[in-house]
Amino acid sequence: EEKYNDFDQQLGDKMGLAVEKAAETDYPNPADLFDSQIIVMAYEKFDYYLRNYPDYVSDISCAIVDEFHMISDNTRGPNLEVAITDLLTDHPDVRIVGLSATIPNPEEVSDWLDGGYSYTPDWRHNELHEGITLGAKRETRFYDRDGNQIRMESIGEHSNSGYKTNAIIDFLLSEAANDQMGQTLIFSPTRRDTKTTATNLAKFIDSHQRSHNFGLNREALRDLKDRIEDGPDSGKTEDELKNCLDSGIGFHHAGLSRYAKSVLEKGFDQGDIKAIVATSTLAAGVNLPIKRVFVLEPKLGREEMLVSQYKNLAGRAGRPRLDEPGEAVLFAPNDTQATPTASNYINGDIDPLRSEIDFSEHYSVLLNLIREYPTIPQLLDFVNYTFRGHSQDITASDIGDNVGDAVTDLNRWDMLEFDGNEFRLSELGNAASKQLISPHSIHLVLNYLQDAGDIDLQNL
Numbered sequence: 001e002e003k004y005n006d007f008d009q010q011l012g013d014k015m016g017l018a019v020e021k022a023a024e025t026d027y028p029n030p031a032d033l034f035d036s037q038i039i040v041m042a043y044e045k046f047d048y049y050l051r052n053y054p055d056y057v058s059d060i061s062c063a064i065v066d067e068f069h070m071i072s073d074n075t076r077g078p079n080l081e082v083a084i085t086d087l088l089t090d091h092p093d094v095r096i097v098g099l100s101a102t103i104p105n106p107e108e109v110s111d112w113l114d115g116g117y118s119y120t121p122d123w124r125h126n127e128l129h130e131g132i133t134l135g136a137k138r139e140t141r142f143y144d145r146d147g148n149q150i151r152m153e154s155i156g157e158h159s160n161s162g163y164k165t166n167a168i169i170d171f172l173l174s175e176a177a178n179d180q181m182g183q184t185l186i187f188s189p190t191r192r193d194t195k196t197t198a199t200n201l202a203k204f205i206d207s208h209q210r211s212h213n214f215g216l217n218r219e220a221l222r223d224l225k226d227r228i229e230d231g232p233d234s235g236k237t238e239d240e241l242k243n244c245l246d247s248g249i250g251f252h253h254a255g256l257s258r259y260a261k262s263v264l265e266k267g268f269d270q271g272d273i274k275a276i277v278a279t280s281t282l283a284a285g286v287n288l289p290i291k292r293v294f295v296l297e298p299k300l301g302r303e304e305m306l307v308s309q310y311k312n313l314a315g316r317a318g319r320p321r322l323d324e325p326g327e328a329v330l331f332a333p334n335d336t337q338a339t340p341t342a343s344n345y346i347n348g349d350i351d352p353l354r355s356e357i358d359f360s361e362h363y364s365v366l367l368n369l370i371r372e373y374p375t376i377p378q379l380l381d382f383v384n385y386t387f388r389g390h391s392q393d394i395t396a397s398d399i400g401d402n403v404g405d406a407v408t409d410l411n412r413w414d415m416l417e418f419d420g421n422e423f424r425l426s427e428l429g430n431a432a433s434k435q436l437i438s439p440h441s442i443h444l445v446l447n448y449l450q451d452a453g454d455i456d457l458q459n460l
Contacts (some may be wrong), residue, residue, distance in 0.1 A: 001021075004023070004040040007038055007040060017036075017037045018037050018038070020033050020038070020040070021040045022041040022049075023045075030053040033056075034059055034060070043076060043080045044076070047436060048435075048436055051368055051433070051434050052434050054090065057094070058091050058094075061094065062095040062096075063087060063094055063095070065096065065099065067099070068099055068100040068103065069102050069103050069353055071355065071387060072306070072355075072356060074356045074361075077357075079436070081355055081357055082357070082365055084096065085382065085385050085386045088113070096113055098113070101311070101315055102308040102311050102312055102350050103350075104351075104352055106119045108352070108390075108391065109353055111390070112391075126318035127326070128318055129143075129144075129150065129325050129327045129328070130142065130328045130329075130346045131143060131328070131330070132341060132346075133163065133164070133329055133331050133332070134332055134335065134338055135162075135164075135331070135332070137335075138155040139152055139155055140152065143346055156170055158170070158173075158204060159204045161200040161204070163331075163333075164197075165204070168186060168275065169204060171292055172274055172275065173212060176214050176215040179215075182292065183271065183273070183275065183288075184276075184290065184294060185278060185294075186277040186294040187280070187282075187293065189299040189300060189301055194253050194277040194279055198250065198277040199243075201244075201249045202244040202246065203247075205247035206246060206247045209247075214274060215274070217271075220272040221245050221246060224245055224263055224264075224267045228259075228263050229242065231257065231259040237255050237256055238256065238257065241256065245267075248273055248274040248275070249273070249274065249277070250264045250268065250273045250275070250277070251277045251278065252264055252265075252281055252282055253281055261281070269288055279300075283309070283316070288316070290316050290317045290318070292327040293313060293316050293317040293327070294329050295310065295313055295314070295328065295329070298345055307345060307348040307349065308350045353387070354391070355387045355388030357386060358402065359402045359406050360406055363406050363409065363439045364432075364436065366406050367429060370433070371425060371433045374423045374424070375423070376396050376399055376400060379399055380394065383399065407423075413428075413440075413443040414428055414429075415428055415429030415432055428446075445460065
């Protein structure tokens with residue numbers, strides 16, 4: 001949405017170019033979509049058009065892949081890697097440009113793409129100061145790139161919700177007291193944590209609004225609440241969000257409606273919301289005027305963050321339109337835990353780009369490829385063009401071992417057969433291969449529909 005609006009204003013209105021998007025659940029007619037000069041869409045939407053309308057994709061001159069390091073993401077990476085490989089093999093005239101701030105092995109990646117690269121890992125429009133808040137000492141220490149401490153901030157005891165909440169309150173109070181009005185983005189590993197942290201902050205601000213200045217614009221916050229209330233799909237989560245907005249605090253995760261998230265982002269962009277607590281929904285893409293990023297835990301869900309993922313989160317601070325340095329803060333209860341945290345994340349080496357393709361896990365990717373490559377040798381030939389195949393030697397035996405469990409399940413779900421030489425997709429398997437829906441989900445829904453008398457959506 002953000003990129004579309006930016007391009008439509010800068011390149012559409014001012015230069016007369018036709019800019020289109022395929023967002024959320026919209027699937028525009030490919031003839032209309034690909035007739036434009038610029039198309040903006042997420043990886044998965046591009047993969048959908050690649051699977052279903054490959055002839056239209058051939059008309060593209062250049063594919064720009066933002067956040068290219070997402071290939072290393074276990075959930076989204078395999079589809080993205082296969083889509084890029086499809087461009088390399090079936091659409092060789094399409095130029096590919098990958099953008100990333102966190103790929104330390106550009107030679108290997110550019111060799112895979114048969115292209116060149118520009119590598120400037122030390123460049124930032126604004127400096128980034130990284131630090132750790134220590135609970136036991138109630139202080140935040142900031143470090144330079146060499147690991148040397150450059151400054152220290154004391155943390156007050158404002159709330160009984162813990163030292164992390166106190167560090168955030170201290171930042172907000174300090175910014176308001178100095179008329180800086182800096183805003184903060186707080187990353188949390190789960191949806192539940194976003195609401196808990198936002199609610200704790202909002203309760204403190206609400207109960208101390210007479211004794212503390214947080215620089216809130218009450219009228220603007222009321223307007224944001226009204227807009228969310230009047231918007232579509234307003235439910236319990238949106239009601240909880242409105243309660244926090246009274247205090248200039250928001251939370252942002254995939255459970256919010258797209259409309260509510262857009263209202264939040266605009267309210268933050270205009271400076272009315274002082275802090276947003278978010279999951280990885282704001283980890284990339286959206287450019288907001290953030291002075292400081294707090295990372296409550298270096299985890300995404302239950303998984304430990306990679307260094308590259310942390311650096312990407314930290315990089316949200318100090319965006320180009322701000323002239324001052326950005327700040328990123330981690331947390332540790334004491335010095336003993338602060339040392340490995342600083343070593344691993346602040347001074348740690350970024351993980352190289354790696355392939356996450358694993359057919360034993362990613363059934364949808366396998367079904368998609370089998371439609372075009374129905375034998376093990378053909379499948380092997382394609383895999384050798386992927387980044388995984390470029391990075392390591394893969395044999396037919398490796399492919400056979402990797403697809404074993406997947407073939408067993410997909411056969412049991414009546415999606416494919418394998419006679420030892422060739423895969424054959426059923427009508428259901430062929431339909432499933434063209435969608436970005438888990439084959440397992442399709443199987444479960446079909447089972448439910450076949451056995452159910454009346455359809456109960458909650459049951460489903």
